[in-house]
Amino acid sequence: MSKQNKYHVDEKGMYGQFGGAYIPEMLYPNIENLKAVYKDIIGSDAFQDEYKSLLKDYVGRPSPLYLAKRLSEKYQTNVYLKREDLNHTGAHKINNTVGQILIAKHMGKQRIIAETGAGQHGVATATACALMGLQCVVYMGEVDIERQAPNVARMKMLGAEVVAATSGSRTLKDATNEALRDWICNPEDTFYLIGSVVGPHPYPDMVAQLQAVISEEIKLQIAEKTNKDYPDYVIACVGGGSNAAGSFYHFLDDERVQLVAVEASGMGVDSGETAATIAKGDKGLIHGSLTFLMQSNDGQITEPYSISAGLDYPGIGPQHAHLFDTGRAQFLSATDKEALDAALQLTQLEGIIPALESSHALAALDKMSFKKDDSVVITLSGRGDKDMATYMKRFGF
């Protein structure tokens, strides 16, 4: 394995022992087709020109790297926030959907399908489809449809069809199953637009490449703001792991940068009500990928829990499994309570209401110790508008 390739995907679609494409034969041609073209499309000038211009003028990039002064004072270090919350639609998810929609267009696909949990990826997908005039079908667990009514309405307003996943636990993993079933039944005209660095190869790599703009910008911005061209820490929350994968991407081979991934431990790592996949899961297959997942002793996939709908996925991207396995990244977890406290603290120290998911990354500040001149980058993956109902309930505002 070359140094270059130590933490990236290899020709077989593996990250060390993780990854691959464990899919039924029905999906084989689709996956092979995507595998054959995605790198060339992403590498082409035509794609890059269009993608870059959309990121700039439509998404609003580059997103600021903001030195959070009062937060830094409290932790006696230098905390920089990578403001993905300021993107169009309010989270990092749009970087990926704008990229994949262009890939779909290059492949001549007419119909886009996606899965969504909280609805953030669904909204970002519906947005990209509206922009390109493509048909959009979003699968969403029946339980989530009830919990996330505003996002359901946004998707519908954007012209998407929202289909309830009524199987299994009727949440994100089942929505993903339904999307895969749709793809099995519509192999020719349909593009499956996955929302995180999960699923069969090449999805984890493709999504990571499309989110890599986050670390590309951090690298330039940190050089402008400090006397080093790298941060000492990069911290991000992990559901499937796309904002973390994008935040880590350009630092993977720079071992001076400590990478920290924060999972959601719900009511506590050992409470049985948790989404801390690395902490509580073990090796297995989920949605076509060999990775860590939460499962029973009999190999049935179990339903995770977190207050944050974007983090309660029972698996984790295979690259993260590899980063854990090799020790390249450190994995922490934060409980519901710790995330809520961190959200309130950021709001009142910096005037920024973060998404609940991102608040898990912020909660890591209390679990680590830093030197006075360290630069600590935390990816603020999304804004808190969508979580106001939870904040109102929990804080009594």
Next chain:
Amino acid sequence: MNRLQQLFSDKKDICSVYYTAGFPQGNDTVTVLKALEDGGADLVEIGMPFSDPLADGPTIQASSEQALDNGMSIKILFEQLKDVRKNVQIPIVLMGYFNPVFKFGVEKFIAKCQYLGIDGLIIPDLPFDEYRDKYQGLFESAGIANIFLITPQTSNERIQLIDEHSKGFIYVVSSASVTGAKKDVEQSQIDYFNRVNSLGLSTPTLIGFGIGDRSTFKTACEHASGAIIGSAFVKLLSENGADAERIKQFIQGVKTK
């Protein structure tokens, strides 16, 4: 000659039936199996229930969910099949998703299958390359046939490659769909069956997905060694329970020319 080879060399119009283990009642697995053999099924595929059966439609999904609620697991299935070869002679294939097998331990799983007299496995999400590179030796030395799926989208080259590495039979998925999608057999499907047959494969084929009554069974048998009935039979079980008489009527109804 093993049981699968024997079957395919002796018979045509093979009627293979899929059902989910531990459904509708947890202890129905062997009752249904015996009733199928007595009723005239030539081959059975016992489904190992999984929480996330992504190649299955609503009928089989619901049966899996019920079976898991009934407490089914691979361990319990093996327990139920402990003495199966004392009173069931037809070939038995286990079908299920890779994760529970992986978690159980593939080597241990294969050893157990061999010990119990299981003839083959269908693991839709075990990719061909992975099988060939890691498991083919293990399966073959245990005499367990790994059965691959092909679909209308599978290229001729790939079908031939799969044929070279197949034992038992090849599972010809009749259309681009999940299990249970019920349609009449269309001309485009017939063209696909003819394409498969024109390749002169050395492994016999069975057609499955969307086969559920006398007419679709008959059409499928004209283009393969036989056909596989899944959702239609699972539906019967969900409506009538593991009733041996009904099961026999169902099989006879499908097989009658």
